[in-house]
Amino acid sequence: MNGNKExxxxxxxxxxxxxxxxxxxxxxxxxxxLCSESVLLAISDWLEIKNDMIPRIATGFGGGxxxxxxxxxxxxxGIMALSVKFGRNDAKEQKVDLYQLGHRIVEGFEKEFGSVMxxxxxxxxxxxxxxxxxxxxxxxxxxxCREYIAGATAIVFDxxxxxxxxxxxxxxxxxxxxxx
Numbered sequence: 001m002n003g004n005k006e007x008x009x010x011x012x013x014x015x016x017x018x019x020x021x022x023x024x025x026x027x028x029x030x031x032x033x034l035c036s037e038s039v040l041l042a043i044s045d046w047l048e049i050k051n052d053m054i055p056r057i058a059t060g061f062g063g064g065x066x067x068x069x070x071x072x073x074x075x076x077x078g079i080m081a082l083s084v085k086f087g088r089n090d091a092k093e094q095k096v097d098l099y100q101l102g103h104r105i106v107e108g109f110e111k112e113f114g115s116v117m118x119x120x121x122x123x124x125x126x127x128x129x130x131x132x133x134x135x136x137x138x139x140x141x142x143x144x145c146r147e148y149i150a151g152a153t154a155i156v157f158d159x160x161x162x163x164x165x166x167x168x169x170x171x172x173x174x175x176x177x178x179x180x
Contacts, residue, residue, distance in 0.1 A: 018157045021046045025153040029146050034062030038149050039077030040084075043156050049084055064118025067126035072118045074145070074152035078105045081156050086163070101159050108155045113148060121148060 025042035033041060037055035044054050060066050061076035079102045086098045110116050118126075122140050125131035135141070 014161065017046075018154060018161075021157050022150045022153050025149050026146055029141075029149050034059065034073055035145055035149050035152075036061035036073035036077035036080070039074050039152050039156065040080050042153050043078070043081035043160070044084060046157070047081075047085055047160070051084075054084070063126050069119030069122075069124075069126060070117060072109070072116055072121055072148055072152070074148040075105060075109050075116050078109075078152040078156040082159065085160060097163075101163065104159055105152065105155050109148075109152055112151050112155075121145075 021042050024045060025038045028038035028041045029035065033055060036058040040058045041055050044050070058073075058077050058080055061071075061080075062073045064070040064072060065076070082098060082101050082105070086095065086101065088095050088098075106116055113121060115121055122135060122144065124135040124138075124140065126135070
């Protein structure tokens with residue numbers, strides 16, 4: 001019985017950590033960082049990865065890649081965060097796991113929000129003045145995009161936590177948390 005209480009307490013701590021990382025991503029967005037930058041910054045901070053290229057490398061992915069309305073910047077920022085954590089430095093390395101994790105971000109985000117395409121999520125064409133005005137008038141950054149940022153950050157957090165548990169040889173995440 002005591003073990004169950006400890007497990008529940010440890011799960012709560014992990015949920016609190018996840019909530020903290022999601023709030024951090026929202027905070028970056030509230031302070032003017034783009035969707036792609038906010039997700040990458042928050043996950044990198046959580047992982048304690050510092051690099052002068054963060055968030056610069058994510059800037060061009062805002063608005064669905066340079067405001068083209070393609071893949072949502074929050075999704076792109078999440079994939080960049082996974083790449084920072086699990087990517088390769090050697091051309092001979094195979095990173096099938098990274099691609100599988102990336103697929104899971106896309107699938108999870110699409111399941112939660114209905115699409116991964118910025119143009120579909122915002123229903124705005126950023127290439128036109130009218131589309132940018134509509135985006136601003138409807139306050140989509142505040143009402144929609146920050147939710148996409150939070151959602152993508154949460155998905156990436158879960159994937160990294162799961163991968164850490166697997167690397168420790170745990171069959172279930174909760175068992176890993178109990179052993180540290």
